[in-house]
Amino acid sequence: MATGYTDPERRDRIIDAALDLVAEQGVAGISHRKVAARAGVPLGSMTYHFDGMAELLREAFTRFVDDRATAFEEHLAPATTPAEAAEAVTDAIHHIAVGDQRALVLTLELYTLAAREPAFRELTHGWMARSRRCLARHFDADTVRQLDALIEGLSIHRALDTAPHSRDLTARAVARVTAGTP
Template identity: 65%
Template sequence: MATGHADPQRRERILAATLDHIAEEGVAGVSHRRIAARAAVPLGSMTYHFGGMDDLLREAFTRFADQMAAVFEEYMSRAEGPEQAREAVTDLVHTLSDGPRRDLILTQELYTLAARRPEYQELTQAWMRRSRQLLERHFDPDTARQLDALIEGLALHRALDNGAPHSRALTSQAVLRITTA
């Protein structure tokens, strides 16, 4: 019988399948059997690679948070000074809100878990610290905290407003208001 070492991508497929499943059906619908079927792996691979459902969910959401932090870093690392940072924040809001619905859903599923369970709250706090550290390259800590919340709030509102999401000018105006005295 083959072990997990025979298929080095198996663990990665399981994590990707977990996130895909959560995006489509929510955390409540996750089971070892469903994830194994979606990842096209034997059911035994689930316990071989992960200590249990909590281990699988934490690792999948950690991967997701890392991916989202990398997007944030990609935008913010381009900025050289506050004016470019304001533009980067505006770009980021629109990229996140116009991006895959999957990311929006996964973010909300993670926040729901974090509202109930401390280990997920630690994960979201680490994600927020990373975001704020990037913003603090250009803004004071209080402004960075406000901007971090603004980015998520505006992105969520734009993504959920199917009728007429707010304009880039409105985003830019909100960013300017928070970042200037």
């Protein structure tokens, strides 16, 4: 098997394997041994690339946050008016945030870690900051904070409710939050 030096993709495979295992088994269910086996790397690669599980999880969730924030930014990028941005937000709640069980589980696992660990809270704050910068192209600061919270809340409720609310209800909620925007 190739060494870490001659296998430049090994670190990425480890991070991907860690995210897959967290999605399947939760943070509490992963170990260095399981991640190494899933990534197809020697167990020693874990300590070669990461100081410990906390560093691996930070790197893995950093990648996850970046992917999710980029998807949101790309989804809202075509909007040129507040009305178009509100429509894109409604779509995001129904399409980006829902239907991807893996992303839902990873998001909730990250939120749980962030509630306990400052390093992970920094990740969630960075994620919120990126979302808010994107929304700030169209809305004032107070509306941005409210809309960001609405997106998170409605997305989680849609994903976990046995009878998810309709797109029309989402559109009305977004319209209420953005009502004062010119």
